[in-house]
Amino acid sequence: MAQPGSFTLDDLKEVMRACAGVTDSVDLDSDIADITFTDLGYDSLAVLEMAAKLQNHLGVVIPDDVAEQLPTPRALAEYVNVRLAA
Template identity: 40%
Template structure:
């Protein structure tokens, strides 16, 4: 039984954004998106909630609704997800 904590990275976020909300044709998700505002990337609060739901199901965590509506950048969301992953018991 492994005690290794899974981490969530920008690759996971890119994949989940594409699967859940699609990608704006004018935005290059493969570029350096970490500090760009989600709104500038074409993802409104509803798209972030959909993304959060997908993250919760895949990574078996629970994110506060405030986290999903208040995070402004991919970096902030990745940090919030990883903080939740570290605090969630594995088993």
């Protein structure tokens, strides 16, 4: 996983694959940065699972209410990077 301050969308894609898998209709290798998690087939439970995994592996606290308000992979990656840089 990423070094502090350098969490990338590719790192997040690994977490997405590990936590909730991938539906056949989604190509995580394409540009998914600004596609909502819902449109990617990830429900709120899957997003909370990703947040928990990131907290465990990176030490970044992502409260449940915050995780639910991060609509896209880009938003989640940016949130993580801001906390890693702090």
